[in-house]
Amino acid sequence: MHEQGSLARARDVIAAFIRSCDRIVIFTGAGISTEAGVPDFRTPGSPWLVHKPIPFQDYIASEEARIEAWRRKFAMDDIYRHLGPGTTHQFIAAGVASGQVSAVVTQNIDNLHQRSGIPEDRIIELHGNGSYARCMSCEGRHEIETIRAHFEHHGYPPACDACGGIVKSATISFGQKMPTDALRRARDAMTCADGVIVLGSSLVVRPAADLPIMAVEAGARLLIVNREKTPLDSAAECVIRGDLPATLPEFWPLTDMDASVTGP
Ligand code: NAD
Numbered sequence: 001m002h003e004q005g006s007l008a009r010a011r012d013v014i015a016a017f018i019r020s021c022d023r024i025v026i027f028t029g030a031g032i033s034t035e036a037g038v039p040d041f042r043t044p045g046s047p048w049l050v051h052k053p054i055p056f057q058d059y060i061a062s063e064e065a066r067i068e069a070w071r072r073k074f075a076m077d078d079i080y081r082h083l084g085p086g087t088t089h090q091f092i093a094a095g096v097a098s099g100q101v102s103a104v105v106t107q108n109i110d111n112l113h114q115r116s117g118i119p120e121d122r123i124i125e126l127h128g129n130g131s132y133a134r135c136m137s138c139e140g141r142h143e144i145e146t147i148r149a150h151f152e153h154h155g156y157p158p159a160c161d162a163c164g165g166i167v168k169s170a171t172i173s174f175g176q177k178m179p180t181d182a183l184r185r186a187r188d189a190m191t192c193a194d195g196v197i198v199l200g201s202s203l204v205v206r207p208a209a210d211l212p213i214m215a216v217e218a219g220a221r222l223l224i225v226n227r228e229k230t231p232l233d234s235a236a237e238c239v240i241r242g243d244l245p246a247t248l249p250e251f252w253p254l255t256d257m258d259a260s261v262t263g264p
Pocket of ligand 1 (some may be wrong): 028029030031032033034035038039040041042043048107108109110111127200201202203204205225226227228242243244245
């Protein structure tokens, strides 16, 4: 593991890492969205802790819990849903557009990778997406605005209009099974990568945090950029402890000279 000190040196290290890889997977956490105004989870006083998500089993078991879950979700939506992607999202989107970043594996639920222009088939959401809801029985999609209008009028959320099932935000709650397809796609992407870049994650939420290790075991090199230490730092070739928007270089699109370095 090699930790980088000065900002200029850190930017050089990131650019060199990118240049030396052909197939990069970027793994993102809540820290990439803080510059856009979306609070992360672990910073003290986080509104996510004030409006703490309700565990899955409680949500399924009780209507009272579902009412409280939607009340907390709408409070959080008021804080962040109007916000757009920041420069870190744009850095990642440029990497995908260049063809060098094959997939973005994210723990985020804020829909900002989609809003930065990354095609849906390049985004792998491990913890779902909070910009819509799904029926827990028939899996039909429901729009948050419709649910909110019903909630504000009646004081409780609507049942699924197709089958009467329980409707839930399309995020993965504590205690809920991880989406099998997303996990399979993430494992495939990680094991095919020759470089993995982790951006803005405390890497303490599992099984998501196991994925970069899986990539290293399959032969990929690992670069971590985060403000704080993470449990995976010792497995990384390079760790940069800094503020993401200040640290990430403007790298993509590649110049002709860069392209000849990364080409086959
Ligand atoms: P986390 O809150 O545990 O960790 C975020 C990390 O990013 C922290 O170590 C923090 O120091 C760092 N960070 C914050 N701003 C930064 C910046 N500008 N530059 C560099 N580093 C910065 O987030 P996590 O690891 O993603 O795990 C939290 C869980 O909560 C995930 O499951 C996620 O689904 C959920 N969550 C999502 C969002 C979102 O979608 N934006 C927000 C909060 C929580």
